[in-house]
Amino acid sequence: MKKLFLLISLSVMAVLPQANAAGPSIELDKAENNLRDQDSLQRGAQLFTNYCMACHSIKYMRYNRIARDIGWTDEEVIAKMSFNQAKVVDDVLTRMEPGVGTEVLGTEPPDLSLMARLKGTDYIYTFLRSYQMDEEGNWDNSVLKGTSMPHVLEGVQRYSSQEEYDQAARDISNFLEYVGEPAKLERHDLGWKVIAFLLFLLLLTWLLKKEYWRDIKH
Ligand code: HEC
Known part of the structure; x- marks a missing residue:
């Protein structure tokens, strides 16, 4: 009985540190995204194209794979995600030239293929909703203080209700979770x-x- 108890407490201890391994604890909001919601994935892909691909790649994905998985034809994915600049078999790369990120922002924007697996879908959802303006009128992010990523969704946020903005962040997070593990x-x-x-x-x-x-x- 004692042995069993010891065994159970050991296995609990083995699990616990993992739960805390994500670093300093930030309260993350639940994305409550749904991978089976194809409309959400499609909206997420479009938002990602319009607001993220200028800086970020998802280089482990190809356009035709995305098309097949989220319900677009090859022509649609190329028109919507690359503005007819890429071929269906191409990897999904950023429109930013190498070196420009460091020059303009001080660092290269990371590839986002595995970001949802690295940091979690809830993290991305919370991160996108955590830009706040300080007294001097500069944007900062309470999840990643002093980040060199600008508040790229500022325009979306300004012209939508809180629910609409949350939905946009949820759609992008949903798409990136799919990308992390198609x-x-x-x-x-x-x-x-x-x-x-x-x-x-x-x-x-x-x-x-x-x-x-x-x-x-x-
Ligand atoms: C103007 C360029 C630019 C655009 C556009 C951009 N990002 Fe970023 N992003 C960056 C940079 C630079 C970093 C690195 C930030 C840092 O380390 O401070 C980054 C980092 C990130 C990270 C990692 C944060 C972390 O904790 O390390 C995520 C997630 C992210 N971006 C998501 C997005 C999403 C989603 C979009 C579209 C809505 C987007 N980014 C649009 C430049 C950009």
């Missing part, structure tokens, strides 16, 4: 198919059992 979409679907199949099999075996035992007295 197979997740298929995996979720596969799970349901497997369960449906097993239920069907259960029904079939039950019917079969009934059939076998029908004429036997028991």
